[in-house]
Amino acid sequence: MISGGAIIGQYYPVGSFVHSLDPRAKILISVIFMIVLFVGNNFYAFAVTGVFAVLAITLSKIPWKVLIRGLRPIVFIMSFTIILHLFLTPGQAIFEIGPLRATWAGLVQGMFIGVRLIILIMFTSLLTLTTSPIELTDGLEDILKPFSRMGVPAHEIAMMMTIALRFIPTLLEEADRIMKAQMARGADFESGNMVQRSKSLVPLLVPLFVSAFRRADDLAMAMEARCYRGGEGRTRMRELNLSTNDYFAFGLTIVMSALVVYTRVRFGPVIPRGAV
Amino acid sequence: MPIEVRNLTHTYMQGTISEVTAIFDINFRIDDGEFIGLIGATGSGKSTLIQHLNGLLKPSSGTVLVDGVDIWSKGVSLKKVRQKIGLVFQYPEQQVFEETVYDDIAFGPKNLGYSQKEVEGQVEEACELVGLDRELLSRSPFELSGGQVRRVAIAGILAIKPKVLILDEPTAGLDPRGRREILDNIKNLHETGISVILVSHNMDDVARLCERIMVLDKGKLVADGPAREVFSQGRFLESIDLKPPDVTVLMEKLRDRGWAVRNDVLTVEEACAEIVKELQRRGVAGAI
Known part of the structure; x- marks a missing residue:
């Protein structure tokens, strides 16, 4: 099934500490x-960030299985990044394939980026897993509101997001x-x-766009019929x-941030400058 | 092209929080030339079931045998299975994408590797079968009326020359004329020797056309037999949120009032004959 895999935008409805937080707090954190x-x-x-993420995940009551499944779509980009770092970082060689030289520094750097990506995806998917789309956009609208005086269309952005999120499952199903x-x-994808x-996608994309435009028209009509006129x-x-x-x-977030800044000052970069 | 389904079960999103078992332990056999009506309330698993018959969904457990061969066993080409068993989805007009009607109907046969000449022949034949005007072939499918596009879409399946044709709600959303035309087409197709499985909510259509009825309720096959037998059980059909055909309901009501009429009639003509017979028996026939 096409909708398997990606978990971004999928709300996981259980009751937990993280679910009960204010959406604005969750977005800002x-x-x-x-x-x-x-x-x-x-x-x-x-x-530090790992412990914070694990704590948040535990408190959210989202099963690890779900989060790990969510990592699947980024396996490719992650391996690609790690390999690039492995071969393109100068330093002491581990092995060589033709003109390509894998280095220890590259390995460390690659691992570093890999871990960062894993933590990033796991933690950020927590936001959409624990916050319903409605809460999420309400929160976003509130956060953006102070900027509306500077011309940021806060309500419109939030409404667009609500609509987009609302239609993701519909379009996937379609x-x-x-x-x-x-x-x-007899089509073969x-x-x-x-x-x-990519040619074989034409028979999929043309009908999909046709129906998406039709839906957009219908939705606009339905909104007007109910006197929608902006925020x-x-x-x-x-x-x-x-x-x-x-x-x-x-509070916890501030403590975590302070600790990370401390490690940066105290220990410096993973590959010390000038070491290579 | 017999199709046999054994212990078929399908569970969507297996292993997740939103796991749903759509169909449960289904068994049946369909022989050549049958005309089957598959009925059931919304969400009873009809669409899930038919998507197994041509290998679009893989069973969670159980087997689907086409011509005695398990379609999911190694070495079986699903493309070939799909050529033999044509499936017309609900609202098939939503799948058209080509610039001209001809190209859209030719999409299937082209995919299956027929030569230019064969494709041409098959497209023409398919148009003939669904009564589509030749003039329309060069037009864009997006300019046609609802009923016409639906016929284009059905022709797109017929052009791959299936031996079994499955139609999911082929008349949904059509006006009475479009509906009658499509049903007549289907009836004619069956007469050319194709087995037909018609999925429908409209009991009157199903009663009029189908010889055998399969009834799904909450993912289970709860009835499977000749149309007369199944439709005479009006109370049972009502209990699973289905509406028996109007003529059957009428007969049921007359019987409740003590009329000695059969309750297994399927068409208006049969009902008339039955009522006239009863009136004659009561000696009032002269009055009408």
Whole structure:
């Protein structure tokens, strides 16, 4: 099935500490976490961010199985990155294949990037796994609101995101159905070289776009029929409120950030400058 | 081209939180030339079941045998299976994509490696079968009316010359005329020797056309037999959220009022004959 694999945008409905947090808090913590993850430049930093991520995952009650399955789509890009680093970093050679030279420094660097990617994907997928799309966009709209005076269309962006998220499963289902319909006519999506494969996507993409445009038209009509006129003066059924739990989560995030900055100052980069 | 299904079970999203078993332990055999109606309420597993018959879904357990061969055993070409067993999806007009009607109908036979000449012949034949005007062949499928595009889509399957034709709700969303035309086409197709499996919500259509009825309820095959037998069990059909054909309901009501009419009639003509007979027996026939 086409929808197997990717977990971005899939809400995992269980009740947990992380699920109960305010979406704004979760978005901000995710952003801070991402920055901190890139501030950390050695494996000690990973120990800190790793523990934080494991703690968050445990508190979220999302099974590890689900998160690990979510890593599958990035296996290719990850191996690619690791291999690039392995061969393109100068230093003492491990082995050579023709003009390519694998180095110890490259291996360390590659592993470093790999671990960073794993932590990044696992933690950030936690955001969409524990926050329903509605909460997520409500939170985003609230965060962007201060910028609307500078011309950022906060409500419109949030509405676009809601609609996009709402239609991901619909479009996946539709793609699955059209694919099967074409397979029933002997279409082959799995074999052949790159050119043949991309050509074989035409019978899938044309009907998919046609129906997506039709849906967009219908949706616009339905929204107008219900007098939708943008965000001004619009109230919410559920108001967002920060609770003690949110402050607690922020506190932990600040502690984690401080520790990572400390490891950076104290230990320096994983491959010391000038070592190669 | 007999199709045999043994202990077929399918579970979607196996091993996840949203795991659903759509069909459960299904067994049946379909012989050449049969005209079968597959009925069941929404979500009873009809679409899941038919997608197993041409290898679009892989059974979670159980087997599907076409011509006595398990289609999922090694060395079986699913492409060949799909050529023998044509499946027309619900709202098939949503699958058209080519620039002209001709190209769209020719998509199937081209995929299956027929020569230019053979493709041409098969497209023409398919158009004939569904009563599609030749003039339309050079038009864009996106300019045609709903009923016409649906016929183009059905022709697209017929052009691969299947021995068994499965149609999922072929009349959904069509006006009465489009619906009648499509059903007449299907009836004619069956007369050319193709086995037909018709999935439908419309009991009147199914009663009028099909010889054998299979009933699915919550993923289980709860009835499988001649149309007369199945449709005479009106109460049972109602209990699984299906509406028996109008004529059957009428007969049922007349029987409740003490009329000695059969309850296994399937068409309006049969019902008329039955009622006239009963009236004659009561000696009031002269009055009408």
